Amino acid sequence: xxxxxxxxxxxxxxxxxxxxxxxxxxxxxxxxxxxxxxxxxxxxxxxxxxxxxxxxxxxxxxxxxxxxxxxxxxxxxxxxxxxxxxxxxxxxxxxxxxxxxxxxxxxxxxxxxxxxxxx
Numbered sequence: 778x779x780x781x782x783x784x785x786x787x788x789x790x791x792x793x794x795x796x797x798x799x800x801x802x803x804x805x806x807x808x809x810x811x812x813x814x815x816x817x818x819x820x821x822x823x824x825x826x827x828x829x830x831x832x833x834x835x836x837x838x839x840x841x842x843x844x845x846x847x848x849x850x851x852x853x854x855x856x857x858x859x860x861x862x863x864x865x866x867x868x869x870x871x872x873x874x875x876x877x878x879x880x881x882x883x884x885x886x887x888x889x890x891x892x893x894x895x896x
Contacts, residue, residue, distance in 0.1 A: 779894050780821075783807040784814035784828040784840055785856070790879075794827070794856070797883040798890070811835030818844055823851060824894055830857040845871045852893045856881055 781803050785791040791807050798805045806823070808814040812834040818826070826844045828837035835843075841853045853874040875893055877886060 778802060778804045779824045780804045780806070781825045781827055781890070782814055782818055782823040782844075784809075784811050784826070784832060784837060786810055786829060786832040790829075794886070797886060798827075801887045801890070803890070811837060811840040815840055815843055818847060822848060825852040825854065825890065827854050827856060827890070830855055841871050841874060852896075854889065854893060856886070 781798055783791065783794055783798070783805055785794060785807065786809050788809070791809065795805045795807050806817055808817060809832075811828070811832050814826075814828065815835060826841060828840055830837040832840075837855055837857070841855070844851050844853065853871050855874055855876045856879060857876065858879040875889060877889060
């Protein structure tokens, strides 16, 4: 069962994403800020990081950068209302990260997660 680390500061969105991913067969560890997610990532490996970009304490781009330093093979996906920020060539976001714009449809999310994990 693939393990996904989810960082999303919106409580309703986080619960929504956890339920959808667990229903699709994934094991999900969710956190409401980037720093908490990073601490968890240091404790155990995950196949994928699914993160919002704009969050308190540590934004998603910094979290993704640090996650890639800890595990260069981790798959990274951003779910954000600020897709242009993640796609900015000047950002520190990992270049192979996938970006989904909010609002995201659950079928699309699960499909994209499966594609990334299969790659």
